[in-house]
Amino acid sequence: xxxxxxxxxxxxxxxxxxxxxxxxxxxxxxxxxxxxxxxxxxxxxxxxxxxxxxxxxxxxxxxxxxxxxxxxxxxxxxxxxxxxxxxxxxxxxxxxxxxxxxxxxxxxxxxxxxxxxxxxxxxxxxxxxxxxxxxxxxxxxxxxxxxxxxxxxxxxxxxxxxxxxxxxxxxxxxxxxxxxxxxxxxxxxxxxxxxxxxxxxxxxxxxxxxxxxxxxxxxxxxxxxxxxxxxxxxxxxxxxxxxxxxxxxxxxxxxxxxxxxxxxxxxxxxxxxxxxxxxxxxxxxxxxxxxxxxxxxxxxxxxxxxxxxxxxxxxxxxxxxxxxxxxxxxxxxxxxxxxxxxxxxxxxxxxxxxxxxxxxxxxxxxxxxxxxxxxxxxxxxxxxxxxxxxxxxxxxxxxxxxxxxxxxxxxxxxxxxxxxxxxxxxxxxxxxxxxxxxxxxxxxxxxxxxxxxxxxxxxxxxxxxxxxxxxxx
Amino acid sequence: xxxxxxxxxxxxxxxxxxxxxxxxxxxxxxxxxxxxxxxxxxxxxxxxxxxxxxxxxxxxxxxxxxxxxxxxxxxxxxxxxxxxxxxxxxxxxxxxxxxxxxxxxxxxxxxxxxxxxxxxxxxxxxxxxxxxxxxxxxxxxxxxxxxxxxxxxxxxxxxxxxxxxxxxxxxxxxxxxxxxxxxxxxxxxxxxxxxxxxxxxxxxxxxxxxxxxxxxxxxxxxxxxxxxxxxxxxxxxxxxxxxxxxxxxxxxxxxxxxxxxxxxxxxxxxxxxxxxxxxxxxxxxxxxxxxxxxxxxxxxxxxxxxxxxxxxx
Numbered sequence: 001x002x003x004x005x006x007x008x009x010x011x012x013x014x015x016x017x018x019x020x021x022x023x024x025x026x027x028x029x030x031x032x033x034x035x036x037x038x039x040x041x042x043x044x045x046x047x048x049x050x051x052x053x054x055x056x057x058x059x060x061x062x063x064x065x066x067x068x069x070x071x072x073x074x075x076x077x078x079x080x081x082x083x084x085x086x087x088x089x090x091x092x093x094x095x096x097x098x099x100x101x102x103x104x105x106x107x108x109x110x111x112x113x114x115x116x117x118x119x120x121x122x123x124x125x126x127x128x129x130x131x132x133x134x135x136x137x138x139x140x141x142x143x144x145x146x147x148x149x150x151x152x153x154x155x156x157x158x159x160x161x162x163x164x165x166x167x168x169x170x171x172x173x174x175x176x177x178x179x180x181x182x183x184x185x186x187x188x189x190x191x192x193x194x195x196x197x198x199x200x201x202x203x204x205x206x207x208x209x210x211x212x213x214x215x216x217x218x219x220x221x222x223x224x225x226x227x228x229x230x231x232x233x234x235x236x237x238x239x240x241x242x243x244x245x246x247x248x249x250x251x252x253x254x255x256x257x258x259x260x261x262x263x264x265x266x267x268x269x270x271x272x273x274x275x276x277x278x279x280x281x282x283x284x285x286x287x288x289x290x291x292x293x294x295x296x297x298x299x300x301x302x303x304x305x306x307x308x309x310x311x312x313x314x315x316x317x318x319x320x321x322x323x324x325x326x327x328x329x330x331x332x333x334x335x336x337x338x339x340x341x342x343x344x345x346x347x348x349x350x351x352x353x354x355x356x357x358x359x360x361x362x363x364x365x366x367x368x369x370x371x372x373x374x375x376x377x378x379x380x381x382x383x384x385x386x387x388x389x390x391x392x393x394x395x396x397x398x399x400x401x402x403x404x405x406x407x408x409x410x411x412x413x414x415x416x417x418x419x420x421x422x423x424x425x426x427x428x429x430x431x432x433x434x435x436x437x438x439x440x441x442x443x444x445x446x447x448x449x450x451x452x453x454x455x456x457x458x459x460x461x462x463x464x465x466x467x468x469x470x471x472x473x
Numbered sequence: 474x475x476x477x478x479x480x481x482x483x484x485x486x487x488x489x490x491x492x493x494x495x496x497x498x499x500x501x502x503x504x505x506x507x508x509x510x511x512x513x514x515x516x517x518x519x520x521x522x523x524x525x526x527x528x529x530x531x532x533x534x535x536x537x538x539x540x541x542x543x544x545x546x547x548x549x550x551x552x553x554x555x556x557x558x559x560x561x562x563x564x565x566x567x568x569x570x571x572x573x574x575x576x577x578x579x580x581x582x583x584x585x586x587x588x589x590x591x592x593x594x595x596x597x598x599x600x601x602x603x604x605x606x607x608x609x610x611x612x613x614x615x616x617x618x619x620x621x622x623x624x625x626x627x628x629x630x631x632x633x634x635x636x637x638x639x640x641x642x643x644x645x646x647x648x649x650x651x652x653x654x655x656x657x658x659x660x661x662x663x664x665x666x667x668x669x670x671x672x673x674x675x676x677x678x679x680x681x682x683x684x685x686x687x688x689x690x691x692x693x694x695x696x697x698x699x700x701x702x703x704x705x706x707x708x709x710x711x712x713x714x715x716x717x718x719x720x721x722x723x724x725x726x727x728x729x730x731x732x733x734x735x736x737x738x739x740x741x742x743x744x745x746x747x748x749x750x751x752x753x754x755x756x757x758x759x760x761x762x763x764x765x766x767x768x769x770x771x772x773x774x775x776x777x778x779x780x781x782x783x784x785x786x
Binding site: 127434 | 526530620627637641733746749751
């Protein structure tokens with residue numbers, strides 16, 4: 001018998017010992033936090049003037065990192081960077097586009113040489129909580145108080161939606177620019193609805209009656225959502241809950257209040273959608289992703305789906321030319337809803353920030369000032385078919401039908417917009433809500449158990465001292 | 474006397490030259506191994522005791538708090554259970570199927586010493602999955618398992634008027650679908666490995682056994698398997714470690730990366746989620762440390778259990 005167990009045992013022992021004997025010191029070079037990197041080099045500054053209110057160093061270079069996702073990176077290359085360069089021709093811009101923000105940038109933040117300007121977005125974005133906690137986010141207060149790009153008499157603060165400032169505020173400091181203004185609703189094809197004489201429903205009764213009618217017609221399925229990403233459907237459930245019970249419902253959820261997920265309006269909304277899920281979904285919905293369901297929509301296999309206003313841009317290659325994208329707000333549940341018909345889930349999204357410990361943060365802020373100009377925002381809207389937080393920037397621009405519809409619904413909604421923030425604040429709560437909601441829609445989880453599960457997670461996070469808490473008022 | 478000294482000196486010099494030769498060859502790989510394999514392991518141990526969130530240069534030391542938290546983390550233990558299930562079923566499934574195919578390829582023909590018709594062709598076909606990148610396999614099977622008329626498996630069911638199966642969307646089925654893909658992908662390699670092993674078994678043994686009246690089943694269990702045992706043992710350990718390391722298939726293929734509702738999640742997916750989505754690098758490292766010990770323990774147990782007399786031939 002050839003016994004070689006001795007060498008094996010030796011190998012195992014060596015492997016185990018290696019873990020114990022090398023406590024991160026001697027060889028720690030790559031993954032570990034660097035330690036003792038000391039204070040960052042002084043940031044570049046210049047004299048302030050009317051043409052340069054933020055006082056950037058006119059000759060200092062800076063780097064712009066763009067997430068190459070649903071919006072691509074052409075808007076930065078073709079709109080914002082030329083706009084900036086026209087006023088500050090000597091400041092060289094280094095453009096970087098990546099599909100993996102965190103993988104590209106996280107080592108640079110840990111290593112102390114972050115880029116100045118970051119479009120932190122996508123599935124692999126860096127966690128804002130972690131960045132804020134570590135002081136990596138530049139306070140954008142000076143930007144808000146600076147004169148706007150177009151009119152020196154008007155401050156930047158007054159050219160953007162107030163909700164953008166609220167949503168970009170972490171720990172009392174405005175430090176994240178939410179640039180795109182996203183509108184959620186239920187999307188349909190004006191052609192399909194017109195051809196069949198279907199009407200946009202305004203009450204929940206009309207809505208379920210329409211679903212029934214579509215189902216009976218046999219022409220297509222009434223409703224679907226991105227089943228593999230149940231966020232899309234818990235988004236509608238929460239919006240309906242806010243409509244029924246008022247914005248306090250969502251504030252309680254965001255503030256991790258006790259029993260927030262078990263509140264009556266939340267249960268009512270969840271029951272309503274679970275009922276929809278049981279009867280009117282496109283076959284296989286729970287196993288299809290957003291692109292597959294959206295493509296089914298474009299092929300007239302399903303009549304309605306809930307989504308955000310990026311839908312039109314995302315589907316631009318597969319949408320039939322006469323499809324006629326349009327959206328309607330969630331129907332009123334009863335006559336005694338707390339918020340009126342037309343209430344929308346709308347919030348500024350697509351986050352940009354300036355790295356506080358970069359070499360030239362002022363240039364990053366100045367770049368944002370250019371983005372927030374009428375031209376920068378208006379051309380962005382045209383290019384990627386999305387509204388921005390800059391007031392009135394899309395007016396006079398040629399917009400596609402879906403965006404036109406979304407803009408009109410937003411105008412009709414007026415002050416009646418709602419949103420929730422826990423998705424950005426507590427990603428684990430978001431994941432739990434998504435997992436549970438997928439099961440709710442599939443009929444595998446009753447409403448009470450659904451609420452219990454998410455509430456338990458919310459309680460867990462509230463009682464976890466290691467998680468940084470946020471509150472909204 | 475002097476002669477002996479000279480001789481021992483010469484021997485010493487020869488030993489020294491040989492040592493220098495060996496060290497010269499080994500130094501570079503050992504150094505690389507230390508820097509890129511051992512050092513990250515060691516760093517994981519120290520990061521596991523911090524609250525590092527990935528961006529700070531000076532994380533706080535929290536001792537064993539991460540491990541304590543791990544004990545109460547239901548999702549992590551679900552992942553451990555899934556890894557445990559895969560650890561048992563994936564090697565068994567793969568080895569049984571691979572042995573069966575390899576036996577057919579080598580001894581399934583008209584005589585015990587020849588394979589089935591077209592054995593050389595099949596050998597190449599079986600190896601195909603091995604050539605595909607894991608991510609491609611995952612995307613491919615996403616289509617195969619699609620829940621609507623476009624799904625390769627569900628289309629015939631729907632055409633027959635049956636309810637489609639939620640291969641990836643039904644929490645009771647999803648993990649089995651994953652197991653199927655893992656086995657599908659692994660089998661080819663082991664067919665080739667076992668074929669090579671079987672090819673080295675002397676033909677005379679088969680012929681002799683056949684003359685003595687042994688059937689195919691008896692041939693397999695009395696001749697092939699015992700002579701192939703070393704190879705099977707290697708395959709067992711490789712597959713076990715692969716089962717503990719499952720990541721890409723789960724991450725790419727399943728809803729919510731390990732869903733629906735954590736039905737397919739595994740340890741590596743939880744490590745990735747906590748590190749790169751929740752930015753809890755300290756906590757994720759603690760999970761990594763636990764996975765490390767699971768792997769070492771498995772290797773030790775597997776080697777001990779599968780040790781047996783080697784048959785010489």
